[in-house]
Amino acid sequence: EILIDQKTEKSLIEKSLNDKKEIWDKGEWAEKFWKIIRENDFKIIESNHYTINEKGEKKYNVKLFIEEKIKLNEIGENPLLQVNNSITKYSENTLLETLEKLEIKDIQIIPKQKSVSLFGKRGADGMVNVLTR
Structure with missing residues (x-):
């Protein structure tokens, strides 16, 4: 918003x-940024x-x-699921069904390698971190 107020060249803002x-x-930032992007018609890769x-x-x-993250081997079939900063249990092989019931604001992935170092054996399939509305 400061850069816009200062009339910074649009192409510089878009590049940044x-x-x-x-x-x-x-997280919470995405919605604020996308609103500014839409209001100012910035060309941002979606x-x-x-x-x-x-x-x-x-x-x-x-x-x-989820299918792309599994194909890229970032997560396995049954990763840990964290919803609004709380580990959430779901039945094995029902991750998609569980996620589709949520009103998702944002999803982040913690890949297998990192989640194992954070959660030990429980993180072997990675982690899906969800923020809901």
Whole structure:
């Protein structure tokens, strides 16, 4: 907002947002940034995992997101699930069904390698971290 107020060249803002997307496009920040992006018609590379409305709210294609993460071997079939900072249990092989019941604001992945160091054997399949509305 400061850069916009200072009338910074649009292409510089777009470059910065695209270069730093992995930092701002998660958690509570994402919605605020996407709203500013929509309001100012910035050209920012969007993910194929979600769509964004004019308010900056994400609507995830959970099936596509999870299937891609499994295919890339970032997570296994039954990763730990954390919803709003609380580990949540689900029946084995029902991750997609469990996620599709949630009103998801944001999803982040903790890959297998990192989750094992954080959670030991429980993290062998990685972790899916979800923030709901």
